Amino acid sequence: MALIGLRDVSLRFDGPPILEGVQLQIEPGERIGLVGRNGAGKSSLLAVLAGRLAPDDGEITRGVGVRIAELPQLVPDLGRGTVIDAVRDALGIHAEDEEWRRDERVDRILRGLALDGSLDVTSLSAGLRRQVLLARALVSEPDLLILDEPTNHLDVDAILRLEDLLDRYAGAIVVVTHDRAFLRRRATRILDLDRGRLASYACDYETYLARREGELEAEAETRAQFDKKLAKEEAWIRRGVKARRKRNQGRVKALLEMREERRARRERTGAVKGAVQDAGRSGRLVLRAEGLGHDFDGRFVFRDLDLEILRGDRIGIIGPNGCGKTTLVRALLGELEPSRGTLRLGTKVEIARFDQLHAGLDENKTAMENVCADADTVVIGGVPRHIISYLEDFLFTPEQARGPVRKLSGGERNRLQLAAILARPCNLLVLDEPTNDLDVETLEILESWLADFPGTVLVVSHDRDFLDNVVTSTLVFEGEGRVVEYVGGYSDWVRQRPVAPAPAPRETTKPAAAPAASRAPKARKLGNKERAELAALPGLIETLEAEKEALGLRMAEPDFYRKPGPEIAAATERLAEIDREMERAFERWQELEGD
Numbered sequence: 001m002a003l004i005g006l007r008d009v010s011l012r013f014d015g016p017p018i019l020e021g022v023q024l025q026i027e028p029g030e031r032i033g034l035v036g037r038n039g040a041g042k043s044s045l046l047a048v049l050a051g052r053l054a055p056d057d058g059e060i061t062r063g064v065g066v067r068i069a070e071l072p073q074l075v076p077d078l079g080r081g082t083v084i085d086a087v088r089d090a091l092g093i094h095a096e097d098e099e100w101r102r103d104e105r106v107d108r109i110l111r112g113l114a115l116d117g118s119l120d121v122t123s124l125s126a127g128l129r130r131q132v133l134l135a136r137a138l139v140s141e142p143d144l145l146i147l148d149e150p151t152n153h154l155d156v157d158a159i160l161r162l163e164d165l166l167d168r169y170a171g172a173i174v175v176v177t178h179d180r181a182f183l184r185r186r187a188t189r190i191l192d193l194d195r196g197r198l199a200s201y202a203c204d205y206e207t208y209l210a211r212r213e214g215e216l217e218a219e220a221e222t223r224a225q226f227d228k229k230l231a232k233e234e235a236w237i238r239r240g241v242k243a244r245r246k247r248n249q250g251r252v253k254a255l256l257e258m259r260e261e262r263r264a265r266r267e268r269t270g271a272v273k274g275a276v277q278d279a280g281r282s283g284r285l286v287l288r289a290e291g292l293g294h295d296f297d298g299r300f301v302f303r304d305l306d307l308e309i310l311r312g313d314r315i316g317i318i319g320p321n322g323c324g325k326t327t328l329v330r331a332l333l334g335e336l337e338p339s340r341g342t343l344r345l346g347t348k349v350e351i352a353r354f355d356q357l358h359a360g361l362d363e364n365k366t367a368m369e370n371v372c373a374d375a376d377t378v379v380i381g382g383v384p385r386h387i388i389s390y391l392e393d394f395l396f397t398p399e400q401a402r403g404p405v406r407k408l409s410g411g412e413r414n415r416l417q418l419a420a421i422l423a424r425p426c427n428l429l430v431l432d433e434p435t436n437d438l439d440v441e442t443l444e445i446l447e448s449w450l451a452d453f454p455g456t457v458l459v460v461s462h463d464r465d466f467l468d469n470v471v472t473s474t475l476v477f478e479g480e481g482r483v484v485e486y487v488g489g490y491s492d493w494v495r496q497r498p499v500a501p502a503p504a505p506r507e508t509t510k511p512a513a514a515p516a517a518s519r520a521p522k523a524r525k526l527g528n529k530e531r532a533e534l535a536a537l538p539g540l541i542e543t544l545e546a547e548k549e550a551l552g553l554r555m556a557e558p559d560f561y562r563k564p565g566p567e568i569a570a571a572t573e574r575l576a577e578i579d580r581e582m583e584r585a586f587e588r589w590q591e592l593e594g595d
Helices: 042-050 083-089 099-112 126-139 156-167 180-186 205-237 246-264 325-332 367-372 387-392 398-402 410-422 440-452 464-470 490-496 528-555 565-592
Strands: 004-011 019-026 031-035 057-062 068-071 144-148 172-176 189-194 197-201 285-296 299-310 314-318 340-345 351-354 377-380 383-386 428-432 456-460 473-477 483-487
Touching (some): 019 042, 031 042, 031 180, 042 068, 042 144, 042 172, 126 528, 172 180, 180 464, 197 205, 299 456, 299 483, 299 565, 314 325, 314 464, 314 490, 325 428, 351 410, 367 377, 367 398, 367 410, 440 464, 456 464, 464 490, 473 490, 483 490
Parallel strands (some): 031 189, 068 144, 314 456, 314 473
Antiparallel strands (some): 004 057, 189 197, 285 299
């Protein structure tokens, strides 16, 4: 029996219907991927399934006792308390459950997601908050789990843990995600939402892509033939007198019906257009780092890095959240003075940069002002173009182009950043998490732009397919400040990396000829208080890293820099203080674990 069914469901806000006559049945245990363009209505459909949004028309049926849980795209306030409290609260009060069963269930979910139950939820990063929400959804053991962009803000390890947990989950899943690897490996049915209509494909993601391409080609051919016939009939009617003869009235009626059919047709949203403008060839050497390292109060983010980037290289950077990827990028671009080593930038290097926090966008200016300041034209490929026309290539309406950036969604801001970058010639393109909130089709277009770009690319990303399709080598953070280069993309790194890195030796054997003074001292025994302090340090560091990421996200919000000056100064000072506290914690950790 179906868990939930939709019959002739329709939903409209402003403009054309978001959902139009939708039919859907979800069976137990299904793995369903919901795909469609940005703005197609995927999140609205999920809200209808979850019961948060009532449709304008149609019927929704739910099985008796069916439990539904969801992970929304926008993370709500989790209140106060610890992670384990937040997850326990999701269970509610069930008299039939013994307390130890509830605790075992909570513990199992937290271990599966590698979540520390003692962390304060108010200090969590966006990625950790999403994982807590997922734990809250899973712990109730729902029959249907609804996930809206579950991999946003997660690093690769967290995504793999999520996939492993979902593999062991027995209920049905409906997921919206831009992560093609996630869809490819997990989805057994694909729902395609396009122009209000929902199509179901009982197949895997790759088969869906082939079928959908064939259908779109057939649709385009059918519409081209229809338009050709309509043009022919319009030419006939304009000839006048003959069309009014009685025997031709049927043809006139058919023409009126064709006009109405053409008027009601909904065209597909056009694809993003553009290309990365090449600023001309840089020198063969783009940059060279020798023994490069950077530390904060003695704790190395990266060290002993020898790296040579040549013209045309495409370098991906992989590592867990908070490991220092952005710090490495800043050091490589010469924006940050490294603690040690040397850096040489090549000649004629012109840099364009995409920032995941949209720091380059002014929230109070219009979209067009962010691209071309006070001008009304941009020069693309040596040809001037009006800014409104240019932004239409990135799917912005004239109203959006003239409106403030603060009103744009996350996906729209990403597209605006791309528009701003592509309006300026460069030969070194730096992309920091460019795939978040973009639909799959736009991702594939971005990949094609990068393939045609003759310059050099440096990209930070957790999107496995994007890395595989774009980069030629990867820099991977492997702990303790080590950054190792591997040939190829994400999949190549997985094949090459050590199965289990050997732990660093705690003591080294002194060579026979070395003086006695060089012998490593024997580790002293810690007291009870010091052991407790050592056990608490990893949690403290993780909390500080989470607070730093959360504060960074808050400072990137549209209205932040319109706040009072003292509040802005306090946030900036707190950001610096977090770094100092983290360094002190790392130093103390090293001291307590010292040889």
